[in-house]
Amino acid sequence: MSCDCHDTPFTRRLFLQRGVTLASSAATIPLFLQRSAFAMTNWDMALSFQPGVPEERILVVVQLAGGNDGLNTVVPYSLSQYYDARRSIAIPEREALALGSTGLGFHPKLAGLKSLYDEGLVSVVQGVGYPNPNRSHFKSMDIWHTADTAGTGRGWLGRYFDNECSGSPQPDIGVAVGSEAPLAMQGKQVRPVSFDNPDAFTWRAAEAHERLSDAYDDIVETPVPAGVSPDSSAAFLMRTALDARVTSDQVRRAVESRSSVNYPRTELANQLRMVAAMIRGGMATRVYYVTLSGFDTHAGQGAANGRHANQLAQVGDAMRAFVSDLKATGDDARTMTMIFSEFGRRVSQNASGGTDHGAAAPAFLIGPMVHPGVLGNHPSLTDLDQGDLKYGIDFRSLYTTVLDRWMGADARAVLGRRYSILKVIR
Amino acid sequence: MPMQTARPTASLNPITRADFGPDEARHLLWHAGFGGDPFDISTAIDLGPEDAVDRLLDVPGANGVDTSKFRGDIVREWTDAEEEQLRRARQRRNENTLARFREMRQEMQRNDRRQFAELQAWWLEVLATTAHPLQEKMTLFWHGHFATSYRGVENSYHLLLQNQLFREHAVGKFDTLLYGIVRDPAILAYLNNNRSNKREPNENLARELMELFSLGVGNYTERDIKEGARALTGYTFEGNQFVFRDEWHDDNTKNILGVRGPINGDDFVTAILRQPACARFLALKLYRFFVADVSDDPKQIPDNVTLVIGHMASALRRDRYDVKPVLRELFLSEHFYDPANMAGRIKSPVELIAGATRSLDLPVGFHIAMVRMLDAMGQELFRPPSVAGWDGGRSWINTSTIYARQNALALMLAGGRRNPQQRQQFAAGYDPRTVIPNGMTMSGDEFATAMLRHALGPIGDASNPIGAARLESLQEFLETIGPNFGREAAVGVIALITAMPEYQLC
Structure with missing residues (x-):
């Protein structure tokens, strides 16, 4: 019924023993294994063919979960209405890190991001949103993840994976760091690999005895038995366990490698440190996904200091370390980072010194290949939609641009419609 | 098949x-x-x-569990005298006094985090050992339904009070619970209603009350949220008690869900309970929790299942939101026992741990290690990922959590203890052959066959394609052990069974 390459019998040990000669036994070996065997041998060549033009382009998605307050992230300090609406939580003009003469400034705790901006590595995309904004976290997050204003269906990156590897799912094409696998990466055939702690990304009981380890591999590598529906939960569990087994060694080896850069000791920095290690390790992964939660600042969000400020500091400082890590190994040119949140927050603050769910907000693209600067107009602070900013740029335009201009994919096939391309990638 | x-x-x-x-x-x-x-x-x-x-x-009331070790006075507000002191210190910039207050607050928080860790381990132990499993299972259901996290509450005793509210009404009336929840200190803090006032109402509770607790998206408007938030102004707490602050409450006319008047929080709940969507919403959630992993989108549910859920919803309305008769009818129904519903659900992490403990007679050694494992599997007690609770079904499973599940069980079989010496003591004591009747006299093959059947149910039967394949793998393992099948080999068999992908099903 559905394409399921794991139905084909094979074992990982067989693969490891035979290495690249696998191609000859194509009838019984899933394509993705042949491909990764190929990738290992051709990796250097692929990169050296066209110096300066990164072939294996990588997208890193950083999700700010909970609804990041866009107005206190990219501060419109030149607008008096901003200060009227936010008596106790506005960022004073003198503290905002001005972005040239745009009248906008980064939050003072975004110094890390500002230094990247000054290097010409950041594109700020203003007023990103969608029509009839949904103010439920869950629905709005689903809308962003599915690129569908009904918020149903499969993930946009999952659909990209499905398109890219039609017929030969490659389990490590998408890797999510964290114990949750984001909806954005769930495709019909392809699901992301996710891991939280590399030490636990293996069956620990196997350490007890070699016989247990062999028996475990035997169980996990047994193909889905004939007569079990590929759509059943049992088959789904078997496929997931196999994906985990196949990628476990590779991921753990990559993440073990040391970085030459000092990362801050924060959750996001730790995640990005592992992403950089996997990129450096030459994994075939095209999309990495990390999430930082804690942006749902209904109460006591603070201004230049406080809860929201700490969140932003974590983002800016982690990004700065991540970019210099990539630079150190020359992986920066083939890596682009996109930072987004499911929505911004209400223009006016509430009684609890916080802000309620809003609508349009800025997104960020980071990397040497972006058109640096600020794109789009700042949404009006007076022409509002139920107290919220109106969007100027549809988030699917941003996706289209990333897919089409960065990943070299057919954005229309992935998103089902053509959206205009933004001038954010060189 | x-x-x-x-x-x-x-x-x-x-x-x-x-x-x-x-x-x-x-x-x-x-x-x-x-x-x-x-x-x-x-x-x-x-x-x-x-x-x-x-x-x-x-089931008994909430007093069936012993909560006497938990203290309700660890986190407290400042007394009037202390507030006055603090105010003066701020005015005079008396740094020493301010620092002393800061330290007192931090000390409270440290102590409370300690009590919170005890609370998590305590409930997991109750779940795994209770004589009233359905009561605890429903308490878990309500915890996921009215999902409240320590992050944002930071008061372990308030979470215990909420847990006892769920336990008291575990198989009771949903309307009682819904009136109770808008007076529950933990949720009032978690959803920021505790400072909501008529000047600047906070919409968080009003929104989630309809979206997640009762009606579901699409059954209310943004205006219902804004006016509902006004209805809930003044619903707050002091210490461990709900209080209604008249001076914060907006008693002007509101329009909510077709009802017009000076609606307060309780009237708002009444208006919600009158909506037909409410019983349907609850019926679907109960069905997904107890029967099978169907979609949470009603449009994608098979017709026969829709019929069953529709019937449950009518029963809920008929019995005025009494949950017990609905569950009784469901648990006795032919639908519940249909082979299509056997092994049709993915166990939640709590079900996995509590279930393994009960079904494999594992000695209970719950403490921090198991609570950490629950977190790695995506279901830390009292710390749901968001107010939407846990999605359940296939969302439990990814490459990260499947290892976490297999490792949690491996750790439990090793006694759930990190200390190797303790692990050895445990390992010497646990013999899985005692779980199966006559297990002590069985050959390795017989034991593997019987344990597979017990642990996996019908799909573990040798006549099932999965059971047959798994038995073959176990037999190969036993061959490497040789003819002397003993306790250690039996532990190996059980470790492998619990690592089988389909062990995650029930």
Whole structure:
């Protein structure tokens, strides 16, 4: 019924023993294994063919979960209405890190991001949103993840994976760091690999005895038995366990490698440190996904200091370390980072010194290949939609641009419609 | 023998005593509780379906658990005298006094985090050892439904109070719970209603009350949220008690869900309960929790299942939101025991841990290690990922959590202890052969066959394609062990069974 390459019998040990000669036994070996065997041998060549033009382009998605307050992230300090609406939580003009003469400034705790901006590595995309904004976290997050204003269906990156590897799912094409696998990466055939702690990304009981380890591999590598529906939960569990087994060694080896850069000791920095290690390790992964939660600042969000400020500091400082890590190994040119949140927050603050769910907000693209600067107009602070900013740029335009201009994919096939391309990638 | 493609019967007729065999009894224990060992299963068969279900439904009040070790005065507000002191210190910039207050606050928070860790371990132990598994399972259901996290509450005692509210009304009336929840200190803090006032109402509770607790998206408007937030102004707490602050409350006319008047928080709840969407919303959630992993989008649910859920919703309305009769009818129905619903659910991490403990007679060694494992599996107690709770079903499973599940069970088989010495003591004591009747006299092959059947249910039967493949792998393992099948080899067999992908199903 559905394409399921794991139905084909094979074992990982067989693969490891035979290495690249696998191609000859194509009838019984899933394509993705042949491909990764190929990738290992051709990796250097692929990169050296066209110096300066990164072939294996990588997208890193950083999700700010909970609804990041866009107005206190990219501060419109030149607008008096901003200060009227936010008596106790506005960022004073003198503290905002001005972005040239745009009248906008980064939050003072975004110094890390500002230094990247000054290097010409950041594109700020203003007023990103969608029509009839949904103010439920869950629905709005689903809308962003599915690129569908009904918020149903499969993930946009999952659909990209499905398109890219039609017929030969490659389990490590998408890797999510964290114990949750984001909806954005769930495709019909392809699901992301996710891991939280590399030490636990293996069956620990196997350490007890070699016989247990062999028996475990035997169980996990047994193909889905004939007569079990590929759509059943049992088959789904078997496929997931196999994906985990196949990628476990590779991921753990990559993440073990040391970085030459000092990362801050924060959750996001730790995640990005592992992403950089996997990129450096030459994994075939095209999309990495990390999430930082804690942006749902209904109460006591603070201004230049406080809860929201700490969140932003974590983002800016982690990004700065991540970019210099990539630079150190020359992986920066083939890596682009996109930072987004499911929505911004209400223009006016509430009684609890916080802000309620809003609508349009800025997104960020980071990397040497972006058109640096600020794109789009700042949404009006007076022409509002139920107290919220109106969007100027549809988030699917941003996706289209990333897919089409960065990943070299057919954005229309992935998103089902053509959206205009933004001038954010060189 | 394809699974889940067969349509389950829509019949809610009661299952006959003759049809209530070992597979049905096992199914009831897993789905309406946390599984059972072979002795529990044969007890249920002897009771017959009606008595077995009634025994599950017959639960004590919240005082059936011992909470005496938890203290309600660890986190407290400043007294009036202290507030005055603090105010003066701020005015005079008296840094020493301010620092002393800061330290006192930090000390409270440290102590409370310690109590919170105890609370998590305590509930997990209750879940795994309770004599009233359905009561705890429903308490877990309500915890996921009215999901409240320590992050944002930072008061372990308030979470205990909420947990006791759920336990008290575990199989009671949903309307009582909904009125109770808008007066619950933990949720008032978590959803920021505790400072909401008529000047600047906070919408968080009003929104989630309709979106997640009662009606579901699409059954209310943004305006209902804004006016509902006004209705809830002044609903706050002091210490461990709910208080209504008249001076904060907006008593002007509001329009909510078609009702007009000076609606307060309780009237808002009444208006919600009158909506037909409310019973449907609850019925679907109960169905997904107890029967099978169907979509949470009603449009994608098979017709026969829609019929069953529709019937449950009417029953809820008829019985004025009394949950007990609805569950009784469901647990006795032919639909519940349909082969299409056997092994049709992915166990939640709590079900996995509590269920393994009960069904494999594992000695209980719960403490921080197991709570950490729950976190790695995506279900830390009292710390749901968001107010939407846990999605359940296939969302439990990814490459990260599947290892976490397999490792949690491996850790439990090793005694759940990190200290190697303790682990050895444990390992010397646990013999899985005692779980299976006559297990001590079985050959390796016989034991593997019987344990596979017990642990996986019907899909672990040698006549099932999965059971057959798994038995073959176990036999190969046993061959490497040689002819002397003993306790250690039996532990190996059980470790492998719990690592099988389909062990995640119930």
